[in-house]
Amino acid sequence: xxxIPGDGKVRADFVLAIANIFAPTAAELNAGLRISQWMTADGxxxxxxxxxxxxxxxxxxxxxxxxxxxxxxxxxxxxLKKQTGSDAAYTTMLPDVEAFVVIRRSIVAATAYASGQHxxxxxxxxxxETAWMDAEPNMIERFEVxxxxxxxxxxxxxxx
Numbered sequence: 001x002x003x004i005p006g007d008g009k010v011r012a013d014f015v016l017a018i019a020n021i022f023a024p025t026a027a028e029l030n031a032g033l034r035i036s037q038w039m040t041a042d043g044x045x046x047x048x049x050x051x052x053x054x055x056x057x058x059x060x061x062x063x064x065x066x067x068x069x070x071x072x073x074x075x076x077x078x079x080l081k082k083q084t085g086s087d088a089a090y091t092t093m094l095p096d097v098e099a100f101v102v103i104r105r106s107i108v109a110a111t112a113y114a115s116g117q118h119x120x121x122x123x124x125x126x127x128x129e130t131a132w133m134d135a136e137p138n139m140i141e142r143f144e145v146x147x148x149x150x151x152x153x154x155x156x157x158x159x160x
Contacts (some may be wrong), residue, residue: 001100003020004106011109012036012044012078014093015100021122021153023100023160029113035089036109038080042159047103047123048074049155073149081134082141090130096142097127117159125149 015032026123036044052069074121078101080089103120104113128146 006105008063008109009106010036010044011104011107012039012112013102014089015102018100018122019100020160021100021124022157024100024102024119024122024157025160026113026115026117032100032102033088033092034109035078035080035093035101038083039088040079040081043079044103045079046073046147047101047121049073071152073123073153074150076123076147077144078147079142079144082143089145090143093127093130095127095129096149099125099127101125113159115159119157119159121153121155121158123147123149123153126150 012035013029013032014035015024015029017031018028049071050073051071053066054069056065056067057063078093082090101123103123104117105119105120125147128148131144131146133142133144
């Protein structure tokens with residue numbers, strides 16, 4: 001087995017409607033807005049699950065043991081480059097808009113979704129208030145949209 005280079009093979013879409021997040025259809029996903037085309041190189045943040053520890057040691061134990069507790073996500077956001085003219089991401093990802101962020105890896109980003117493709121996950125989110133990035137020399141205009149998980153996401157999903 002060979003390693004898969006990731007450059008150009010990360011796609012993120014903002015999808016308004018998915019009937020079953022555990023089996024999204026190619027039609028549902030392809031109807032979404034491909035936001036990764038406007039993302040900065042570090043623009044997909046906080047989509048890493050964290051698993052809390054639950055202590056399982058007893059009072060007589062001499063070694064601390066744990067098991068898996070709740071899973072959560074923190075610092076989840078997308079960082080985007082402001083576009084001239086109509087800016088689809090800026091005008092769509094408004095505060096309180098509920099949607100799904102879908103992330104796919106290992107396939108050229110511009111490739112349309114198709115049945116059988118594997119996804120990193122389908123994340124049910126609600127958008128927070130857009131935050132402009134601080135100005136600095138030699139920069140393009142950028143903004144962040146904080147995202148809150150509104151339900152447990154579906155991870156390691158296959159397109160139906």
